[in-house]
Amino acid sequence: MAEVRKRKPRSDAQKNRELLIEAAKEVLGRGGPNASLEAVARRAGVGIGTLYRHFPTREALFMAVFSRELDQLLATAEDLAEREDPLEAIRSWLHANVNLVETKRGMLGALSLVMTEDLKKGYTERSNLVLSAMDRLLEKGRSAGEIRDDVSAEDLVQTLYAICYARQPGPDWRENVLRVLDIFVDGLKR
Amino acid sequence: MAEVRKRKPRSDAQKNRELLIEAAKEVLGRGGPNASLEAVARRAGVGIGTLYRHFPTREALFMAVFSRELDQLLATAEDLAEREDPLEAIRSWLHANVNLVETKRGMLGALSLVMTEDLKKGYTERSNLVLSAMDRLLEKGRSAGEIRDDVSAEDLVQTLYAICYARQPGPDWRENVLRVLDIFVDGLKR
């Protein structure tokens, strides 16, 4: 099967990839999910062609940017699974998301894009891992009779990002998001 | 004050305004809130300059498109205020929104834009009327001790559109939106 006597990947390619991800963090952080990809390329000091070769779509770039964050979210989810009462674990996880997102407001749109549109369609395993971690948490709550059984992990994630995204930026952003999120979590009780 | 000996508004202007709104319904309905305004002008059969003269911003155009819908939403809110138990009234109003939005999926983004970004900043009276109608409903529920008192009308509207917007289009859209919305409404209980 594996007909794969390949060269080692070229070092310049690897380097440019990093530069692009770094630049994307910057530019998307400021300009939001519609920021110019040409601006990303400029900031990275590479040609626009190079950007497109590495990341054929906007989403692919976002995905790369959030790779680490997703890992962390996953770790948090798995941690929480072992410990607390499930409803509070879910609440904590959602809060953790808000904290993470708070420092990268501009990327929020990108993240929610990645977590919903793109990955929701089943494309990347990483997001599926996150989803199934949440599913386990939900299941635990359900069998304890604590959580209603008409909610899915997707519901949680989509609603989380929906709320984060819809809120007006401003000094009260965090406070408002957490407040509305808590209302939602309270609604999860059986 | 009113220094206003003006000519009657020109008939062609009035007609073009209608054409533009009609075209915007079409084009935004398909292409969503980022659809091309030049496409709207083309479809209306007028120059792009004419579009911009009538509607200086994208939001102004959206606003014109939704004018009637907003009236209707307002009427519904005021109706409900007189009748049911407040929590259920709110639920009904939110559901009415979903129904309204369902038939114009493409315009959802536009509507939510209008209801949140634009109007939320306090600009147009119409949306403020809607908000204060909801506020009255909330207040009624609060003083009856039925509804928690850390929720605002803006919270409701923003969350509503957030949920509608975040959901994947598809056959189950309506069902899913209503389900998640109900969870949120349940969370509103004191």
Next chain:
DNA sequence: CAATATACGGAGGCAGCCTCCGTTTTCAAG
């Protein structure tokens, strides 16, 4: 019918999207 206030339309300048392909660089075999 004229005069003029109003409104029209689209060219023009700028920016972003994405593709395509000639040029450059890296790798590794000899």
Next chain:
DNA sequence: CTTGAAAACGGAGGCTGCCTCCGTATATTG
């Protein structure tokens, strides 16, 4: 170290959309 081919680069080019500006056309009014 040389060398040649695989891999990667970069940006010009073609397209579309944004918005402004202003010369031209037309409805209204006396």
